Amino acid sequence: MTTNVLACIDGSSHATAVCDWACWASQRLAAPLSFIHVLDKARQPGLADLSGSIGLGSQEHLLEELAELDEKRGKLAREQGRIMLAAARERAIDDGVAEPATLQRHGGLVDTLVELEPDTRLLVLGRHGEESASAYAHLGSHVEQVIRALHRPILVTQGEFKAPQRIMLAFDGSATTRKGVEMLAKSPLFNGLELHLVLVGADTDDNREQINWAQNTLAQAGIQAHAAIVPGEVDKALPQYQQDNGIDLMVMGAYGHSRIRQLLVGSTTTAMIRSARVPLLVLR
Template sequence: MTTNVLACIDGSSHATAVCDWASWASLRLDAPLSFIHVLDKAPQPGLADLSGTIGLGTQEHLLEELAELDEKRGKLAKEQGRIMLEAAKRRAIDDGVSEPATLQRHGELVETLVEFEPQTRLLVLGRHGEDSASAYAHLGGHVEQVIRALHRPILVTQGEFSAPQKIMLAFDGSATTRKGVEMLAKSPLFNGLELHVVLVAADTDDNREQINWASTTLAQSGIKAHAAIVAGEADKALPRYQQDNGIDMMVMGAYGHSRIRQLLVGSTTTAMIRSARVPLLVLR
């Protein structure tokens, strides 16, 4: 089965960054690219809210008008989505992607993405929805829901696209993060880029052995890797390292042990995505 880079497109002013990151990943992975726009089935406010307050004589007439208005909204949303998908497709072609596909579906976002999971190699979505005015606005509720539901690598984008040169991998020595290292070593996504492997822990012989294994494994695959052990709390130490070293993208596993066990299953996940000023690649 062919696996794609799947990018979620919405009405956000930051959707172009999602498109550019998805195009970059598609080219690096030599994988087909598909853009998807999901139309929410949730009813528009008004129909249920007003039905109990209008008089009996006018209730049927007004409900019919509200139903017609809701239908018009649906058609306009569908057309808007089609236009956005076409714009994303043209932008991807300009970026060098060959024959990107477009998909439009009605339904709930997470359920729809789970449906496409078997054909997905990498999912790309923005950390904010179309209601957010800022790239660093309140975290969109859909992000954590998608990360919990899917078992595919997920690239959470933010800000404008710039081809990354320095990547940081949060490593804790667990079986899960070791698997993440092996996954990166086999993937062409970061070939030729500079990768920093960062362990938030005490500087002990055991921890140095763990992180040296990670950097050696990556180096054997042609990935230039720097190993670092830093002290502190993960949700503060990792963003600080990113800023101090000019890191363009952060990578971490969905689960770990020690002090980053809570990543992507609790408040630390939200804190990391909120505090990071660069895209975050979540490995599952």
């Protein structure tokens, strides 16, 4: 079964970067690209039930006008979505992507993405939704919900797109990050790019053995990786390494059994992404 790069498009400031990252990934993976816009009824301003308000129940014309207004809002939201999808498709074609597809769905974002998961190879979405005005606003709640619900790699974008040259994989020797190394070894996504393996902890024989395994696994696949063991706290050491080494994209496992796990299931997720100032690829 052919699996797609699926990109979530909305009215947020991240939409352009989502589009560009999705185009980049689609071409690197030689995978079809699909854009999706989800009309989440729960997030749309809708018609409140005002029939119980004093004197309002008898004013049927007012209720009819409110119902018409609600219908107009729905039509405008659908049309806005179609316009955004058309613009994303045109941008992708200009970037050299062949026949990008567009989808517009009604319902909850997470439920919709779970439904499409079997046909998804990589999901691309912005760090926050259109409710947030700042490009570095608080991590949208939907992002963490999606990370918890899906079992596909998820690329969380932020800022403007720049084709990555240096990639950092946060490695801790856990089963999850070992699986991540094996996934990267098989994937064409990072072919020809500079890859850094970073383990946060003490420079012990065990940690050295773990990171050597990762480096050798990648080397067998023809990928030369820089390996580093750095001291400190994970949520400080990884962003610092990223800044010191000009890392364009961070890669982490979503669920492990180390302190890296806490970064992606707790409140420190927000601080991690904000401090790094680069996109984050979450491996499942």
